[in-house]
Amino acid sequence: MPQPTVLDFGEFAPADPWDLQVARWRLWVSWGMFGLAALIVPAAVLGTWNPGNYLYLALLFGHPWAAALGVLLLAGFGCNIRADGKPWGQSVLAVTWALALVFLAPALFFGAIRFFSASETERTIAVSPDGRAELVLTSYDTMHDFKQTIVVRTRAGVFSRQSHEPLACVTGVPFPGGEGSERPSDVEARFAGESTVLVTDHRGTREVSFDLRTMATSGPANCQGQG
Structure with a gap:
């Protein structure tokens, strides 16, 4: 007859002692990116609306397309870091880069024209x-x-x-x-x-x-x- 096993209720020790630290690092960085993306949205709304006509508020946050690009990149990279190498994270990153190029291509084109000709x-x-x-x-x-x-x-x-x-x-x-x-x-x-x-x-x-x-x-x- 098989002997009953003794249950060990001690603290679990993972095979890789760094696993919990990496997970914690990814968690904090991803949440930080999500939080920064969430802050950009009201800042862009305030900078675009700008009822007081503040000069530096308009210069820093009065560009809704740039704000949308920032939110896209922060959210995309945050999801990728949270995924920790899983396939869905790579898919999110690929979509993020594709959408970012849609934003960046015209901006770089017209920005280069302005830089060299104006x-x-x-x-x-x-x-x-x-x-x-x-x-x-x-x-x-x-x-x-x-x-x-x-x-x-x-x-x-x-x-x-x-x-x-x-x-x-x-x-x-x-x-x-x-x-x-x-x-x-x-x-x-x-x-x-x-x-x-x-x-x-x-x-x-x-x-x-x-x-x-x-x-x-x-x-x-x-x-x-x-x-």
């Missing part, structure tokens, strides 16, 4: 009497055209806000100067008071007022219609 410069041209706001001129030149815009921006560091619409906007043919030459400005502006600006462009000189609380302007320029 230049953008930005400079402050005036400061308000109370020092709280400034006028910023942005010149954007390509091989085919150029655009100059003037916006009003608060001087508050990382909390700076900017008018959603430009105060002035001029577009036209490229500047015929040689490489490294600076294009003369086709639009000018100066402060006439703490919340008023005199803008001079192809339409003549006009006064534009703005509200520092909302960054709304009384006469924003229409870049599509030149004015």
Whole structure:
């Protein structure tokens, strides 16, 4: 008759002592990626909506397509790490890379065109009497055209806000100067008071007022219609 076995209720020791540590590592990293992906979504919504017109909030999080790509990559790699080499993890990773290429291909194409054929410069041209706001001129030149815009921006560091619409906007043919030459400005502006600006462009000189609380302007320029 077979002898009864003795049950050992002691602590279980795995064959590989590192198994539990690797599993714990994969668990924390995957959850970290899922959590970061979850944080990107509200940040992108806030950056795109941006009711306060915060400059750096728009620059960092005001790009919904980039946010969607970030969420896709974080979620895909998180699932792959959690899978620990299982076939479904490899499938998720393959789909993630395929979708990422769909996002990245046009961005890389148009980004390369802009990098090699365009230049953008930005400079402050005036400061308000109370020092709280400034006028910023942005010149954007390509091989085919150029655009100059003037916006009003608060001087508050990382909390700076900017008018959603430009105060002035001029577009036209490229500047015929040689490489490294600076294009003369086709639009000018100066402060006439703490919340008023005199803008001079192809339409003549006009006064534009703005509200520092909302960054709304009384006469924003229409870049599509030149004015």
